Amino acid sequence: MSRLMEQAIEKIRQLPESEQDALASIVLQEIESERRWEELFARPESSDLLSRMADQALTEAKAGRATPLDLDDR
Structure with a gap:
């Protein structure tokens, strides 16, 4: 396990159980989401x-139908 993960887990252990469960749920959902994306991108039709x-x-950008992304405008 990485040092950063160990630090995160140590901090999480200090939280109330309900907050630990909430964070665990987020992490598990993120892992599952990443697995699904990897599966989708691995399909041959994804590249096409x-x-x-x-x-x-x-084509839309060349036709002037695109808006530049302004990262400072949040």
């Missing part, structure tokens, strides 16, 4: 779909 989506985005 992503390529078509990228082409569509480029």
Whole structure:
């Protein structure tokens, strides 16, 4: 286990059980979400779909139908 994970777990142990359960639920959901994304991207049709989506985005940007992303505007 990484040092950072050990630090996080030590801090979590100091919290009330209900907060520990809430954090554990978030972590487990995130792990499952990552597993699902990896599974989806591993499919052969994913590459074709992503390529078509990228082409569509480029076409829309060239046609002036895209808005630049402003990371400072939050």
